[in-house]
Amino acid sequence: MAASIADVARHANVSISTVSRVLNRRDVVNEKTRVRVEHAIAELNYRPNVFARGLMLQKSEMLGLVLPDLHGEFYSEVIRGANAKARELRYALVIASSPDPEDAHGLIEDLQRRSITDGLAVMVSERTAHVAESLAEFRAPVVIVDGAVEDLRYDRVVIDQRAGAVAMMRHLLDNCRCSRILFVGGLETNVDTMARLDAYKATLGEAGMPVSPRDVYHLDYQYETAYRFARQHLSEWTGPGHCVFAANDEMASGIIDAATAQGLRVPQDLAVVGFDDTRVARMTRPPLTTVHVPMAQMGATAMELLCQRVADPGRSPAFVSLSPQLVVRESCGSKL
Amino acid sequence: MAASIADVARHANVSISTVSRVLNRRDVVNEKTRVRVEHAIAELNYRPNVFARGLMLQKSEMLGLVLPDLHGEFYSEVIRGANAKARELRYALVIASSPDPEDAHGLIEDLQRRSITDGLAVMVSERTAHVAESLAEFRAPVVIVDGAVEDLRYDRVVIDQRAGAVAMMRHLLDNCRCSRILFVGGLETNVDTMARLDAYKATLGEAGMPVSPRDVYHLDYQYETAYRFARQHLSEWTGPGHCVFAANDEMASGIIDAATAQGLRVPQDLAVVGFDDTRVARMTRPPLTTVHVPMAQMGATAMELLCQRVADPGRSPAFVSLSPQLVVRESCGSKL
């Protein structure tokens, strides 16, 4: 059995309140009693019991992070950023994710049942996952990460997907002189894909170019799928000034490989650009022009907002929009 | 303030013991009192307080996972497997990682200080990170994941790196007829690299082939580094029947791209193989021959062992060795 505060008190010949005081407000206790207590603490290798502490303080010093999926670099970067910041803020990090992206509400309710976290960051990427009710029932502060829930009552941190996609489109139109741009997105229910597609259409419209439904495809964000799909459609896509705007780097990579396999030159015969700036973007030949998305920063900001709200529950909801950044490499045919 | 068990008791006109009973051993309480209590619970939206519960039960129903790093698919897959299994086992998962891989003991001590987890899975990949003392002080069950700590007192789950590397070497020697095999590893302190290198040397020795120190390099597992390094050394490496055995897929990919950039053909002029079978392995041209490492399964097994030990602290330490599997694609020049 681990040593309790009473053991320490006995060992140091003081009361438990004194021990508690050297633990929490060391300034208010006499110098020599303090060292005696500290000695006893070290001697017995005493650690305060979190449960008893939590019972009094109503705090666990843990933050939760709910993710829709754990596949791929995107989410792993969010975790990385969140972990680093949580640690810096002296919180432990609880991760919750389900293979089924629709089951976010189940995860939230589970965390709620345990009510073990002082706050919860929730990332939902599918419109179809309805988490509103689960969120409303959640007792601790909640911050929405990137997307699908647009409720002004919550703190939110998002990526300005639209700005990123517009920057890419502008680059394609203005610098690369693209005459035709195709859009290859993820699932139609994916909120990021939706935002990027909107920007694609809007920018095309503003440029006075037609938005052909035939030039918009929805795949599933996977390399293999994009590769196979591209092999079938490449002949319709290719042409001078033609470009495929893929909604993530993996699909862009698949399309490039498919083009190369058919003897096409990227970007001369067909330009291909991506989104996210994950590591694969630097591993394609030619290296991928893409939009850098600050994934780790998003995770970190989520933890920060959570921590701030725990400290000050009364303040008005924060809204943080992180700016993606265009990264020009070689797959777009411009070295601007 | 959230409703407590006392509120429920009042609301249902019973004692708190009865409420506690319908919560934990519902069979032993009268039918109609039970429904009354259940009604009150729903009415007040009551959830047992975890802290009070933990105080009594000495259990948190949380498991910890300490990782050396969060970069890259390898660790994210471990997390994915661990998360899924933990969830299946009804545990929440606490992730702890530090940007500094040497600081694993700091993470462990932090978790120990919080003593919030019922068990801890620790993955250490650098020999130089000394965690033995921190581990020894840890109060809850510990399982060692993949490697660096070889202490028979702990439950352990490892990848049989040697078997995987031997399988690859055998394939290279027997099926690909390689006449010269170079080894490009990660840091010399990395335990996986060490194991793979040992197997490399042993297999070469058994085959009666010389092990030249000039054919062994240590990089840092990164694509870029391998790419640049390869561009400088390719001329010394290339030749019929020559092959580079990279200790991970990312470096293999970098080497392939470097070779291709210099107009070399893979595998004709130089074969290149990798290790891990991460997603990049299917994204290289030609697709990479590599060794599949069951990363997610390792994470899952860790959680399983932890859970079993929590249930039965007395049983003798388990040792689970997971088998990697050779995956033959096209970069080795054999379609066996």
Next chain:
DNA sequence: TTGTATGCGTTATCAT
């Protein structure tokens, strides 16, 4: 500056 006593919300033991 230090000690005493109370309560936090449970579960478990023992009565009834």
Next chain:
DNA sequence: ATGATAACGCATACAA
């Protein structure tokens, strides 16, 4: 079948 009550380990208001 149900209720009263004692832990569990800690923080804190209040007393000394």
